Amino acid sequence: MTATTAITVAPGKARPSRRAGQRFDWGQPVVYLVALAVAAIAVGPVLYVFISGFRTNPDFFTDPAGMPNPWTTDNYARVLGDPTFWRQVLASTVTALGTTIGVMLLGVMAAFVIARYEFKGRGLLYALFTTGLLFPLTISILPLTVLLRQLDLFGTWWGLIIPQVAFALPTTIIILVPFLRAIPGELEEAALIDGASRIGFFWRIVLPLSMPGLMTVGVLAFVGSWNAYLLPLFVLQAGGAASEDYTLPLGVQFYSTAYGQDTTGVLAYTALAMLPAILFFTLAEKRIVGGLQGAVKG
Amino acid sequence: MNRRSTMRLVTLTAATGLAVAALTGCTAGGGGEGEAGDTTITWWHNGTGDPLKSFWEEVASEFESENPGVKVEVEAFQNEDLQRTLIPNALQAGGDAAPDLFMVWAEGEIKAQVEAGYLEDLSGLTGVIESVGTAGTGWNVDGKQYGIPFRYGIEGIWYDADLFEQAGVTENPATFTEFGDVIDKLAASGVSPIGVGAADGWPAAHWWYQFAIKTCSPESLQTAAETLAFDDPCFTEAGENLKTWMDEFDGDLPFQANPTSTPAQSVPNSSAGLLASQTTAMELMGTWHRGEVAKLVPGAPAENPPAPEWLSWMPVPDIEGAEGAPGAALGSGDAWGVYADAPEETLELLEYIMSVDVQTRLAETGEIPTVAGAEAGITDPVLQQIAEATQSAGVVVTWLDTQYGPVIGKAMNDAIVNLMFGDGTPASVPEAMNAAAATL
């Protein structure tokens, strides 16, 4: 590989290198090339989807790999004018927000107990939650549908939110516990001397101080819910919810089956469904990565 | 709770920021007592596209206006979702969650629902049952009628008359030998002779079914369906005959390339799409195929696409010297079933749907009706041809996967695809069926 040889030669003998970038670095252009290639491969298919959304179907099938000729905004206009699409955006937003709020609230309360109370069974409680990392949805999806059916939650947004909260709890608690642990004991003593109860300490001091950790778990829960497919498939679709009540991933799939003849229309729908995730989640990249690291490492 | 009003509430409250509170009671689907009328009938069908979608809604509102106080909620779902997940789940949930009137498949498929006690015995609707005649037998379980078919027909070979002409085919094949010549001519003219959506399993499996009903005697088929034992050597022979026929051709022929990644419907690169774009010349399919092809014709309008003029139909050719019943054909239909706890008005709605008037109008939308007298509504010559072929068929054998139920059906279809396009042997098909039957 040329990249490595070029780099090996450059900083080696000539001069003791200090920091990359301080002098002319022959590796630099190679690095740009590699990084650009990786970025192009990553973004290429996504760009293709967006651009092909501007094509007509006959044009698409004449040359599937070509550029739009002519460009048309019809597909995008049609999707954006489709109330079902907006209802699905709403469904995704409401269920993702519900999941996020639920997970943050239940998670921080439980993590507070694990982090700041000494009691018998604390270790067990913590182990109980961490084991949950090994219980992914795939395993319990069948009984879960049976359970939701009996609770009359099948086919409803609640039936989606509550299990999502439950399944996000392990990660949340693993991330939050060290955060809450790190709050100095003096703060708590001071609060207690001022006459606050433990609960008061929790509300007035712990919650604000754990905001960065809460944001991280919130972002993770939101992304997880926004992109979820398996649970909505079983809870909403199998539960008989109308397609307007589907979340976006499910809605995209439904659209691609129902209007599959319209390939560029499907591509436009897919592109618009991708857009919110790309806009918001790439901005939250640091939190997502930090969160994933934290989820495993603690 | 009415879904539309619930959703308005959701939109409203969510907009004011009370996202979580908004979720209360957002039960989709649902039925039972509505707030407007005294009785609400929930009706689930698979007509997700027009003209059927509007037609059923029209029928529902006609019934509503003639029966004040009765509200009919019609919902359309994708076919497989409806049968495989929605209906079983809704029936299990019971009560308001269960639809009152819904589509049921025949024989092995309806049996599980009958055994679980979810279906109303419709034997009392003698007039309706008589009017559909022998088409209704597939929904008769132990002498009781649990479903009334509203459309019914046999499958055949849909073909492209233009491509046939181009290839110099002047006469439709009557036997498999002649069929082979047609395939050779088509291949020589540069088109893929037959399209098959083997990614979905069943479209490929139907070729085996055709060989099975032409290889097995009606008695063997009857016994197999009753005992779910597939030990008759004819099931292996059917696979051998199919394989021998396929091996007569070179390479991918007689089918198009990449059959196992080609789905059957809905996308341009499906087998229906290939026929619609005149890439393939023939396809073995049921009566629904006319509509599937129509909407995939390049440049077809989104609303009520017309079937292309070149789209023609012929019965599946006979295999010379085969032991099966002469004139045996594969077919089935869709029927209405009624939930055991459905409001009694549901039966009236069913009778209305099955009236000659509604059935005639159904025929006008491009379906083959079941009620005697309604065939007058069929205007399309191709559908008239299918209706006549259905009438004159010696025996109509229900799709084998429907007969044997989903478990054996899936095992059988998987094994057939593996026989046709993988490394399966003719014997592996009945073996897989027997193994699946053992798990029931």
Added chain:
Amino acid sequence: MTALDTAGPAVTAGPAPTRSTKRSARRRARTWGEIALLAGPAVLVYLFFVLLPVLLAAYYSFFNWNGLGPLDQFIGFDNYTRLLADPVFHRSVFNNFFIVVMSLLIQGPLAILIALLMNRRLRFRGLLRALIFVPYVLSEVTAGLAWQILLQSVPPTRWGPVDTLLRTLGIEDPPSWLADPDVVMWTMFGILTWKYLGLAIILMLAGLASVPDELHEAAALDGAGWWQTQWHITVPLLGPTIRIWAFLSIIGALQLFDMIWIVTGGGPLNASSTMAVYMVGNGLNVSQIGFGSAVAVVLFLISLIVALVYQRFALRRDLAGALTGGVR
């Protein structure tokens, strides 16, 4: 859990050395009340929606049940023996481990290499990182549908976008990406690499950020080349990050469902089936809930064993027994 080992404020619910036992009893009751109030909701939701379904799955797996009628046909281990004898299930397990091994062998080193190259001051570094991260933030459904459209081809006349592109580049006869049983898992691995390589790179970059520059300088002063420095100093220090990534990758590959279900549905001829795809296709979709549950249980056991082995040999230092030992 280092954070937990350094003990926090010790408010104990146990017997405290107070003068009045009555008062301590009251305080203890109050502490327990608080614990119940705070942790109760999470515990309940968790027990009911995570643990209970797993137990129910284990229970259903001993029955022949179509999900419709009553649960009354106890068949012992029949579902398991049937499952373990099914070549399609063997294929599914193989496919899961194919993805596990390929990810570790190819995605990991590739991500480390790219991260090492990118670990320097670059203009537009933030933008490049964001672009590389894009596939990861997409839902598997949208990404899968896009790939399905990109790859689906019906030669000789209906070439898909990717094949059309390859043909203009002179590759006349591209592989049947989704139709050839021998090719399809490589295709799926390619798609998964596209989807998850960015995350791996960003994780590695985050890990590299904590490697002090001084170490490099010292090594460079010793006359070590860039490549030697990276190999002997940086990569070992990246250990914890690599182990974390590998853990996420392994668990993800064992649970693989969405992408396969969308792109191939497990086909052709079950060649791309995974355990989870098998469970849905042969359990839920044919109304064999008991059998599907047995698949779920086996899937869980395999995940558990792999996780425990991995933790025992690789993750021990990082996790400090978070999965088994709990808080010590």
